[in-house]
Amino acid sequence: MSIISKMLKKKQKQRKNDNYRQKLDPSDPGELLIHRAYQENLARIKEELGNSSDLVSKEIKIGNIHGAIVFIEGLTESKVISNFILESVMQTGEIPLGVDYYQYMLDKTVALGSTKTITNWNDLYDSLLNGDTIIFLEGYNKAISGGTAGGEKRAVSEPSQQLSIRGPRDSFTEMLRTNTALIRRRIKSPNLWTESMKIGTVTQTDIAIMYIKGIADDKIIQEVKKRLNRINMDTVLDSGYIEQLIEEQTYTSFPTTYHSERPDVVSSQLLEGRIAIVADGSPFVLTVPAIFIQFFQAPDDYYSRFDLSSALRLLRIIAFFIALVGPSLYIAGTTFHQEMIPTTLAIAIAAQRENVPFPAFFEAMIMEVTFEILREAGLRLPKSVGQAVSIVGALVIGQAAVQAGIVSPVMVIVVSITAIANFSTPVYAMAVSARLLRFVLMVLASFVGFFGIMVGLMIMVIHLCSLRSFGVPYMEPLAPFSRKNLQDVFIRYPLWAMKNRPMHISEGNMVRTGEHQKPGPPTQSNKDTSQSKKGNQQ
Amino acid sequence: MKKQYLSLLVLISVVPLLGGCWNQRELTDLAFVMALGIDKGEKKKYDVTYQIVEPSNVSSGQTGGGGGAQGPPIVTYKSSGNNLTEASSNVTKQIPREIYYAHANILVISEELAREGILDILDKLERDTEFRTTTTVVIAKDNRAEDLVSTLTNLDKIPSYKFIKTLESTESLLGENIKVTIDDLLSAITSSGKEPVISGFTLMGSPEKGTSQQNINMTRSQALILADDLAVFKNGKLVGWLGQNNSRGAVWLLGRMKATNVDFDWKGKKDAVSTISNLSDTKVTFTVKNGKITANINIETIISLSEINRAFEIKNPNEIQELEKKTSVQIKKEVESSIKSVQKLKADIFGFGEKIYRQHPKLWKKIKGDWNNRFAEMDYQIKVKTYYRESGIRDNPFWSDINQ
Numbered sequence: 001m002s003i004i005s006k007m008l009k010k011k012q013k014q015r016k017n018d019n020y021r022q023k024l025d026p027s028d029p030g031e032l033l034i035h036r037a038y039q040e041n042l043a044r045i046k047e048e049l050g051n052s053s054d055l056v057s058k059e060i061k062i063g064n065i066h067g068a069i070v071f072i073e074g075l076t077e078s079k080v081i082s083n084f085i086l087e088s089v090m091q092t093g094e095i096p097l098g099v100d101y102y103q104y105m106l107d108k109t110v111a112l113g114s115t116k117t118i119t120n121w122n123d124l125y126d127s128l129l130n131g132d133t134i135i136f137l138e139g140y141n142k143a144i145s146g147g148t149a150g151g152e153k154r155a156v157s158e159p160s161q162q163l164s165i166r167g168p169r170d171s172f173t174e175m176l177r178t179n180t181a182l183i184r185r186r187i188k189s190p191n192l193w194t195e196s197m198k199i200g201t202v203t204q205t206d207i208a209i210m211y212i213k214g215i216a217d218d219k220i221i222q223e224v225k226k227r228l229n230r231i232n233m234d235t236v237l238d239s240g241y242i243e244q245l246i247e248e249q250t251y252t253s254f255p256t257t258y259h260s261e262r263p264d265v266v267s268s269q270l271l272e273g274r275i276a277i278v279a280d281g282s283p284f285v286l287t288v289p290a291i292f293i294q295f296f297q298a299p300d301d302y303y304s305r306f307d308l309s310s311a312l313r314l315l316r317i318i319a320f321f322i323a324l325v326g327p328s329l330y331i332a333g334t335t336f337h338q339e340m341i342p343t344t345l346a347i348a349i350a351a352q353r354e355n356v357p358f359p360a361f362f363e364a365m366i367m368e369v370t371f372e373i374l375r376e377a378g379l380r381l382p383k384s385v386g387q388a389v390s391i392v393g394a395l396v397i398g399q400a401a402v403q404a405g406i407v408s409p410v411m412v413i414v415v416s417i418t419a420i421a422n423f424s425t426p427v428y429a430m431a432v433s434a435r436l437l438r439f440v441l442m443v444l445a446s447f448v449g450f451f452g453i454m455v456g457l458m459i460m461v462i463h464l465c466s467l468r469s470f471g472v473p474y475m476e477p478l479a480p481f482s483r484k485n486l487q488d489v490f491i492r493y494p495l496w497a498m499k500n501r502p503m504h505i506s507e508g509n510m511v512r513t514g515e516h517q518k519p520g521p522p523t524q525s526n527k528d529t530s531q532s533k534k535g536n537q538q
Numbered sequence: 539m540k541k542q543y544l545s546l547l548v549l550i551s552v553v554p555l556l557g558g559c560w561n562q563r564e565l566t567d568l569a570f571v572m573a574l575g576i577d578k579g580e581k582k583k584y585d586v587t588y589q590i591v592e593p594s595n596v597s598s599g600q601t602g603g604g605g606g607a608q609g610p611p612i613v614t615y616k617s618s619g620n621n622l623t624e625a626s627s628n629v630t631k632q633i634p635r636e637i638y639y640a641h642a643n644i645l646v647i648s649e650e651l652a653r654e655g656i657l658d659i660l661d662k663l664e665r666d667t668e669f670r671t672t673t674t675v676v677i678a679k680d681n682r683a684e685d686l687v688s689t690l691t692n693l694d695k696i697p698s699y700k701f702i703k704t705l706e707s708t709e710s711l712l713g714e715n716i717k718v719t720i721d722d723l724l725s726a727i728t729s730s731g732k733e734p735v736i737s738g739f740t741l742m743g744s745p746e747k748g749t750s751q752q753n754i755n756m757t758r759s760q761a762l763i764l765a766d767d768l769a770v771f772k773n774g775k776l777v778g779w780l781g782q783n784n785s786r787g788a789v790w791l792l793g794r795m796k797a798t799n800v801d802f803d804w805k806g807k808k809d810a811v812s813t814i815s816n817l818s819d820t821k822v823t824f825t826v827k828n829g830k831i832t833a834n835i836n837i838e839t840i841i842s843l844s845e846i847n848r849a850f851e852i853k854n855p856n857e858i859q860e861l862e863k864k865t866s867v868q869i870k871k872e873v874e875s876s877i878k879s880v881q882k883l884k885a886d887i888f889g890f891g892e893k894i895y896r897q898h899p900k901l902w903k904k905i906k907g908d909w910n911n912r913f914a915e916m917d918y919q920i921k922v923k924t925y926y927r928e929s930g931i932r933d934n935p936f937w938s939d940i941n942q
Contacts (some may be wrong), residue, residue: 348596
């Protein structure tokens with residue numbers, strides 16, 4: 001740790017000696033102010049941006065006054081610039097004497113919704129690099145910044161990772177504003193507050209913190225802001241950077257922040273009192289605090305009826321355990337506890353292993369590692385050769401491997417079940433932790449059998465109970481146990497019975513469902529229906 | 539400080555390695571003993587036969603490159619010793635793998651040895667960490683245990699399954715045998731009010747041919763293992779057999795009757811009716827009068843009509859009563875003859891002593907010492923109640939139409 005921080009300090013020192021542009025010190029007004037001569041300003045921009053080729057500057061004449069517009073190609077909407085700036089500038093005739101040219105320009109010429117006046121260079125670069133167009137006027141030590149941000153962006157498309165059978169089909173994009181809009185479109189409440197900040201000393205990435213005032217816990221909001229403000233790093237290219245810098249515990253294989261590419265999921269998290277962190281350039285929105293069971297809640301759970309979704313959630317939890325202990329149970333069973341296997345199966349496995357040259361542990365290790373390689377390769381391969389992988393993969397962990405006498409058929413089945421079970425965890429981050437811990441348990445099982453697996457699982461559970469996410473116990477509501485809070489854990493209660501928000505996450509404003517929400521056959525009086533309408537709370 | 543923590547972490551992570559796989563055994567290093575046959579030894583006290591499964595010859599699936607000529611599913615090894623431990627140590631000279639008892643599910647004891655006493659073999663079986671006390675015990679009637687254990691069987695490739703499945707099916711369908719585990723055997727031996735009873739198995743055909751693979755390649759087996767009479771033990775020694783007629787009565791009395799068929803005459807035709815008794819309950823209470831103990835045996839059973847080769851009016855209550863009565867009489871007859879033959883052996887296999895102890899604990903203390911003689915002279919009263927419930931998918935038999 002100390003070595004790393006020392007290195008960081010060294011780097012920072014080096015940076016100061018370098019020649020490139022640093023953010024100017026606001027206490028030094030001489031350097032900061034925009035020059036009255038527009039040509040000076042143009043020259044300075046060009047110099048400071050190193051004559052970058054995507055910088056477009058154009059000298060203009062508005063009536064009888066000279067000026068210039070500057071923008072960065074690609075970040076701006078060129079149609080907007082030509083229609084609402086250039087065209088109106090060119091059509092402007094003589095400006096009457098005695099009028100403040102700058103104000104005239106702002107009021108009558110620039111036909112844009114968002115314009116602002118810029119007086120210092122720091123703001124100027126912020127605007128310019130965000131896609132705004134800067135207009136300098138001769139003789140004014142301020143500039144107009146017109147909101148022309150735009151350019152190429154990816155359209156809202158179907159989610160690629162967190163799929164669901166039923167439910168909305170949109171997903172976040174790389175644009176911050178698109179993402180916040182997708183959330184706000186779902187929660188039309190004035191209490192949905194968005195706070196912005198910039199993180200990344202070089203990348204200047206826009207971050208939006210979203211929460212519902214009155215539901216989210218103020219203490220957690222303050223903590224989130226504190227942790228975000230603490231970040232001092234040059235780069236934030238994805239929300240993953242932020243995740244790693246604000247999580248409570250680095251040395252754990254379990255994710256303590258949740259991320260989703262689905263606006264509906266993030267919206268539901270906000271409504272439970274969580275806080276969303278949207279980073280520009282990342283289609284994954286973080287939500288905190290995150291608890292363990294949250295990673296087994298798929299969006300489908302809430303869109304389909306409670307019986308089915310409860311059953312599927314239990315299945316997912318079982319699958320997680322299979323993915324965790326599958327191969328280690330095989331190792332322990334075949335090398336230590338042969339008496340635990342039913343006789344017929346024991347004989348069948350013994351027969352299959354008759355020609356396998358490796359001990360069970362190595363056999364399992366070979367297959368698991370092979371599968372992991374296959375999985376990783378499948379992820380990285382270009383789509384055009386993807387088919388080759390599936391063909392080769394079927395050979396490596398399939399009949400051919402068995403016929404070659406390297407592994408036994410039952411091992412192939414164990415690996416396959418483990419792999420399939422691993423994919424059933426809705427959130428990749430949690431699936432990965434099972435994938436990793438599996439190998440630890442395999443090693444333990446190979447030394448001391450079931451005993452080792454039990455010790456491993458116990459350590460895992462103790463570790464899980466010690467984790468916290470933004471002060472919220474990770475295993476909540478199982479440890480500390482709260483019966484009232486089990487509405488959405490192993491069994492998802494019917495929607496009308498899920499009356500409360502999860503405890504510890506939203507303190508204070510807990511009730512989310514009104515009374516008498518249970519549907520039923522028509523009753524004679526209209527009393528019930530009128531009550532239910534009133535009951536819905538924010 | 540940090541260095542110390544680091545070194546502590548390394549030390550802790552090394553701990554699991556210290557075990558060094560001390561108990562690790564690959565499946566392919568084990569010889570699965572499926573059945574154990576114990577005979578009276580020729581030179582030493584015991585001759586023990588180990589039936590060991592040959593895994594690759596059992597599972598028909600692909601074994602990865604192996605294949606080729608299939609051998610028999612089991613092999614047997616024989617060794618001798620003055621106790622079971624010695625025999626089990628001696629046999630390692632012949633077996634290339636470590637002997638593994640955890641999957642043994644049959645213990646065959648030869649009649650010859652059983653008559654001399656089986657007490658000396660039980661402790662090893664109970665004490666061994668691998669051997670299960672849920673293992674079924676059978677007695678090799680008129681045969682050597684070795685022959686029974688070495689015979690190849692059809693349908694169930696592993697012969698030890700043949701024993702168990704045969705026992706289970708005959709117990710639940712015929713009711714002439716019962717499955718006794720080492721646990722049951724031990725509890726009966728240690729109880730003063732109960733003597734053990736064990737199913738016998740016998741070998742029909744030539745023991746020599748039974749060991750050949752040809753035995754399972756033929757539709758008619760040259761050597762066939764089959765369940766036989768019930769062996770009655772007293773003081774850990776076999777004292778007699780309950781034959782076919784008496785063993786069913788014994789099963790009734792033990793309260794372990796699951797289903798059996800009861801045949802009797804109907805309207806002058808011999809054995810014209812067969813009823814199946816499906817659900818039975820046996821209760822035994824004791825009354826004491828003038829120091830004489832009488833056992834009141836109440837048997838209740840639900841029967842269904844399985845076969846009737848005579849005219850029968852199913853809607854006639856009188857006919858049904860007749861049917862019930864005749865079944866009752868038949869059952870009573872079987873039970874009676876069974877009690878008589880067991881009384882002759884003076885071995886209380888029905889656990890009457892235990893029942894007296896529960897019902898009349900004071901009395902039991904007095905008669906405990908002389909129980910076997912008292913059992914032999916005991917009076918009994920048998921009441922059988924039969925309830926007719928179903929008649930299959932026919933009502934009146936076709937005989938009713940023919941006779942008209």
